[in-house]
Amino acid sequence: MKKLINTPEREVDEALAGMAAAHPDLIRVEEPNIIVRKDAPRPGKVGIISGGGSGHEPMHGGFVGLGMLDAACPGAVFTSPVPEQMLAATKAVDGGAGVLHIVKNYTGDIMNFEIAAELAQAEGIEVAAVVIADDVAVKDSLYTAGRRGVGGTVLAEKIVGAAAEAGADLKTVTALCQKVQDNVRSMGMALTSCTVPAAGKPTFDISDAEMEIGVGIHGEPGRRREALRPADEIVEMLVTPILEEGIFASGDRVLAFVNGMGGTPLIELYVAYRKVNEILTERGITIARNLVGSYITSLEMAGLSITLLKLDDELLRFWDAPVKTPALRWGV
Amino acid sequence: MISTGDFSRFLETFAARIHDAKEELTQLDSAIGDADHGINMDRGMTAIMELLPSLRDGDAGTLFKQTGMKLISTVGGASGPLYGTFFLRLGTAFGTATEIGPTELAAGFRAGLGGVIARGKAGLDDKTMVDAMDPAVAALEAGIGDLPAALDAAAVAAAVGRDRVTPLVARKGRASYLGERSAGHQDPGATSTTILFESLRDALRAG
Numbered sequence: 242m243k244k245l246i247n248t249p250e251r252e253v254d255e256a257l258a259g260m261a262a263a264h265p266d267l268i269r270v271e272e273p274n275i276i277v278r279k280d281a282p283r284p285g286k287v288g289i290i291s292g293g294g295s296g297h298e299p300m301h302g303g304f305v306g307l308g309m310l311d312a313a314c315p316g317a318v319f320t321s322p323v324p325e326q327m328l329a330a331t332k333a334v335d336g337g338a339g340v341l342h343i344v345k346n347y348t349g350d351i352m353n354f355e356i357a358a359e360l361a362q363a364e365g366i367e368v369a370a371v372v373i374a375d376d377v378a379v380k381d382s383l384y385t386a387g388r389r390g391v392g393g394t395v396l397a398e399k400i401v402g403a404a405a406e407a408g409a410d411l412k413t414v415t416a417l418c419q420k421v422q423d424n425v426r427s428m429g430m431a432l433t434s435c436t437v438p439a440a441g442k443p444t445f446d447i448s449d450a451e452m453e454i455g456v457g458i459h460g461e462p463g464r465r466r467e468a469l470r471p472a473d474e475i476v477e478m479l480v481t482p483i484l485e486e487g488i489f490a491s492g493d494r495v496l497a498f499v500n501g502m503g504g505t506p507l508i509e510l511y512v513a514y515r516k517v518n519e520i521l522t523e524r525g526i527t528i529a530r531n532l533v534g535s536y537i538t539s540l541e542m543a544g545l546s547i548t549l550l551k552l553d554d555e556l557l558r559f560w561d562a563p564v565k566t567p568a569l570r571w572g573v
Numbered sequence: 574m575i576s577t578g579d580f581s582r583f584l585e586t587f588a589a590r591i592h593d594a595k596e597e598l599t600q601l602d603s604a605i606g607d608a609d610h611g612i613n614m615d616r617g618m619t620a621i622m623e624l625l626p627s628l629r630d631g632d633a634g635t636l637f638k639q640t641g642m643k644l645i646s647t648v649g650g651a652s653g654p655l656y657g658t659f660f661l662r663l664g665t666a667f668g669t670a671t672e673i674g675p676t677e678l679a680a681g682f683r684a685g686l687g688g689v690i691a692r693g694k695a696g697l698d699d700k701t702m703v704d705a706m707d708p709a710v711a712a713l714e715a716g717i718g719d720l721p722a723a724l725d726a727a728a729v730a731a732a733v734g735r736d737r738v739t740p741l742v743a744r745k746g747r748a749s750y751l752g753e754r755s756a757g758h759q760d761p762g763a764t765s766t767t768i769l770f771e772s773l774r775d776a777l778r779a780g
Binding site for chain 2: 294316317318319320321322323324325347348349352353355356379380385386389437439440442444445457459460461462
């Protein structure tokens with residue numbers, strides 16, 4: 242293992258200390274390892290919090306700030322945070338209007354957020370939760386834990402954060418978050434593995450001639466392993482299952498999000514975006530907005546994911562609303 | 574009768590064996606999960622070891638309730654809430670008793686299993702820790718007339734349960750995302766649960 246760290250045990254704490262030092266105008270870092278918007282709680286504003294394992298930076302901590310999250314709870318690398326973090330974050334951002342938990346669909350995240358919500362409600366804070374499960378690589382059936390939460394989470398956090406900033410109540414932001422979930426789908430692929438620092442070895446073995454289609458953001462194996470193909474064919478393999486979901490039709494406006502997994506240069510993401518644009522244009526689908534860059538990563542894994550969100554005027558307005566966080570900024 | 578000191582030794586044994594199996598558990602989890610089970614369980618049980626000196630002279634209920642709370646707050650992932658809930662229910666069942674008989678032991682483990690199922694919503698054959706824990710608890714209940722034999726039967730039943738589901742396709746947890754590709758891989762959660770029952774047997778036998 243070759244990593245720019247001091248020790249695996251200290252990595253998350255030291256990164257949080259670095260974030261706090263880099264962005265004192267936007268965030269503060271508090272015990273027990275939570276990243277809180279500097280001016281939280283804001284009286285009368287619904288608090289929006291999310292969380293998950295570390296190793297996906299900038300998600301979620303990089304999205305704390307004006308117009309997005311009020312707090313983020315980072316766990317150990319690829320490990321759900323613990324309930325006391327979500328409880329502390331919920332209390333830290335509660336301005337009396339309730340708190341929404343945006344939870345990615347992983348068994349551990351769901352259980353730890355559930356325990357935290359029960360504890361917060363016992364203390365008199367109104368809590369709602371929406372589960373993001375947008376990965377089409379995973380079959381959604383009674384016989385699995387359901388679809389994984391991936392790229393759609395970033396878009397949900399931006400849109401819901403804007404609505405909360407504009408003064409929407411808990412019921413409204415919860416419904417809006419569910420609307421994003423209902424209209425967003427993603428799929429990813431990997432060229433190389435990632436290495437969890439505490440494990441010290443790559444999570445999976447993959448040769449130079451192979452790729453993993455449908456990979457998760459923890460290096461979980463996907464739909465299938467196959468021979469490496471040119472970028473255009475890879476993009477086809479990812480976009481086609483998303484379009485087969487029956488959500489996107491000719492005449493629709495979408496937000497297209499081409500996301501790097503951590504080890505992929507921006508030049509390759511633009512090669513992919515070009516092809517995404519070509520495929521959607523052929524199908525009569527307009528890319529009204531886009532996001533290209535590495536926003537939900539899997540440590541140093543090379544690869545990308547593609548996310549499409551069907552837009553309407555409401556989603557478009559909240560996407561365009563001002564945001565000022567360590568990782569996303571516009572309109573301010 | 575089993576004392577709080579005996580149960581403390583059980584937790585020490587479990588912590589030591591989880592530490593020894595850290596690599597193996599992480600390896601199993603790399604194949605079908607997210608490569609953190611051994612690391613997380615070791616972090617949690619290390620925290621329990623720091624807690625034990627203040628608890629070993631109290632009652633069995635407090636010992637296990639504190640253990641459960643600590644696991645929930647240190648482990649994360651799915652195993653934190655699941656093992657945490659298991660020990661919380663076990664502690665609640667034991668109440669303020671300082672000496673536990675075989676019947677109460679089996680009832681406590683049944684309550685713990687109920688907590689795991691309620692929290693994780695997994696059933697038999699979903700290829701989770703339930704597949705090791707359910708037969709182990711049943712063996713414990715069936716053998717309460719002869720505790721050492723029952724403890725041995727429970728440890729063996731857990732291992733049999735763990736191995737029985739290896740060929741199956743996982744239906745809960747992160748391994749379920751693999752579909753057919755999870756078949757043939759030993760489940761990390763069922764593996765750590767087997768270590769739990771082996772630790773119980775060996776710690777109480779040594780007493």
